[in-house]
Amino acid sequence: LKTIVSDIDIPCAFGPAYEGERVRGADLHCQAGGGKTQCTELVKMAEMNEIEDGKVILDGPDVTDLKKGDTFPLGIYVQVAGREFQPDFEPILERQTHHLVNYIQSIMHIGQRDIAWVRISDAAIEKGFSIKDIGVVLHAKYHQDFGKILDKVQVTLMTNKEDVDKLTARARAEYKTRDERVEKMTDEDVEVFYSCTLCQSFAPNHVCSVSPERTGLCGAYNWMDCKASYEINPTGPNQPIEKGECIDPVLGQWKGVNDFVYKASRGAVTHYNFYSMVIDPMTTCGCCECIAAMLPSCNGVMTVNRDYAGETPCGMKFTTLAGVMGGGASSPGFVGHSKFNITQKKFIKGDGGLHRMVWMPKILKEEIKERIERYGEENGIPGFYDMIADETVGITEEEILPYLQEKGHPALSMPPIIG
Ligand code: SF4
Ligand code: ZN
Structure with a gap:
């Protein structure tokens, strides 16, 4: 369980060993979600020709634009395509965000869906962490763990409030549809x-x-x-x-x-x-x-x-x-x-x-x-x-x-x- 995955190109160390690590008040540089701002995650299936594998887009300011103690809104929008991929798999990939982001040393992730919370420590900032690294991690790990069912992963990270709010409204409609799929079953x-x-x-x-x-x-x-x-x-x-x-x-x-x-x-x-x-x-x-x-x-x-x-x-x-x-x-x-x-x-x-x-x-x-x-x-x-x-x-x-x-x-x- 302690293996460090080394082939992920981010400035911070990465692996299950860092999963349980906390980012406490004094070490906190900036954060998204946690009741202070909106932080939302959504994974959606895309057509094969609609997305570019490995592309990570950051829409809005990065952590380098923030001061210690700042909060920012965050949308993590992942598009996945593959011949074997089905919309039913979307929630499963989305739920991986929690532990995968936690695998990044000095980054903490809590929650899921529209109540996610990401805390970034001073140590991560010193190493040169960028919000884009979340996308790098998701792309690499999705391929590693779910290569059987997907061919392409594109990640868009949003840090402008209007974009995050728009994504959140869309995500809530998706969550509702997913939830209600079991509505008639007992x-x-x-x-x-x-x-x-x-x-x-x-x-x-x-x-x-x-x-x-x-x-x-x-x-x-x-x-x-x-x-x-x-x-x-x-x-x-x-x-x-x-x-x-x-x-x-x-x-x-x-x-x-x-x-x-x-x-x-x-x-x-x-x-x-x-x-x-x-x-x-x-x-x-x-x-x-x-x-x-x-x-x-x-x-x-x-x-x-x-x-x-x-x-x-x-x-x-x-x-x-x-x-x-x-x-x-x-x-x-x-x-x-x-x-x-x-x-x-x-x-x-x-x-x-x-x-x-x-x-x-x-x-x-x-x-x-x-x-x-x-x-x-x-x-x-x-x-x-x-x-x-x-x-x-x-x-x-x-x-x-x-x-x-x-x-x-x-x-x-x-x-x-x-x-
Ligand atoms: Fe699984 Fe959710 Fe339960 Fe965690 S809280 S064990 S992800 S169902
Ligand atoms: Zn849990």
Whole structure:
């Protein structure tokens, strides 16, 4: 695992050895994303004659134009062409950005999709790092790791706000289409789930299990994506898991999954539930889009997304929650999940489902408004969207409880969340 790939023409050292390396405050030169600016990643298939292999375009200023402490918007747009290439492979390549950029010494990458975060240290700047080097790395590694399915890779890096905003709008529409490909499938429909162990370099015991109704907690891999990833690389991080005997249909536990997780976590995790955050929830790693937490006084739960930096009623901000939860352990009372998963039908079903949701940041609520409203309609709770409190109502349980009572939030009349 410690091999350094030497044939990548960038001024910084490169290889898996640098993956877990952090860029801390004092060493930070400049950064993109992380709630300060927009940072978005998109991989799209192109026609063979549309792109030029190895071409890396930087549209906008480079890091040499920035001062220490600056922030900048960043769009990483990769176009891929190949006779064997299919649009289904786009999310798999896109998700590689995380570890590949982390392989660059003195550069740190967190997150994915439209919540990526790139931190560049002083050491990288001294060595002569350019934003273009991200493109050099992606081109070289895509060929190395995915040569079987692609022939050409062209990368455009955008650092002008208008370009990044435009890319982000387009990317969000793409993410939505990808997410909804599993919309009509249920966990009962399939005999096979998929594992994802892509994040084990950061969270060694962490094993995501991805089912049609439980999209990976980073939001970047759903069941279809894992299936495609397995087709591309049968010995890779996404392995089929035979569900086997169902141990608990309400909490979502299967013997086949437990056996797999036990092995893949090297004995650290013996079992977990797909549909509960209260009882033995799935393990969480640091790249989750959201973290849900119990709010016992409100008899419900809250969730907070990475892009919300404020306080929350559970007493912890997202970053604190991610620090506590993100090491790959199963933490009863908390669970990492994707944004899309919130409105998937099995979301914390074993704890009462989305009926329990009493607080969400406004930005997240608005992002999935349509889907929350649909949930309300389908479940006989008209006006459900407005019953969910946000930071404008309050950021403590005491502050939001009167609001929930006034609105008649369904969580208040449910059985106690802790049994
Ligand atoms: Fe895979 Fe889970 Fe990491 Fe997403 S969070 S890349 S699904 S291990
Ligand atoms: Zn992760």
